[in-house]
Amino acid sequence: MKTDRELLPIDQKTEGWTWHLGGRKWHYYRNKRALCGGVLMLIHPSEGYEQGNDSSPENCTACKRKKAAEVYAAAAIGEQA
Numbered sequence: 001m002k003t004d005r006e007l008l009p010i011d012q013k014t015e016g017w018t019w020h021l022g023g024r025k026w027h028y029y030r031n032k033r034a035l036c037g038g039v040l041m042l043i044h045p046s047e048g049y050e051q052g053n054d055s056s057p058e059n060c061t062a063c064k065r066k067k068a069a070e071v072y073a074a075a076a077i078g079e080q081a
């Protein structure tokens with residue numbers, strides 16, 4: 001059985017890592033909100049978000065942990081199929 005995440009491929013215009021002025025870390029955004037729960041992104045970066053590079057030391061630790069947990073969960077679902 002497929003999950004919604006597998007049915008909907010990541011759209012790099014609306015989801016991925018980005019950095020913004022005034023922020024020191026990269027956050028992982030989805031639907032304009034960082035995974036760590038904070039900072040709303042009102043305008044999507046024109047060049048799109050960055051995909052991959054999930055373990056960069058520049059990334060927000062909370063976002064990184066949430067993303068890693070999702071990847072782990074997706075892999076576990078894949079193994080069961």
Ligand SMILES: [Zn+2]
Nearest residue numbers: 027036060063
């Ligand atoms: Zn974050």
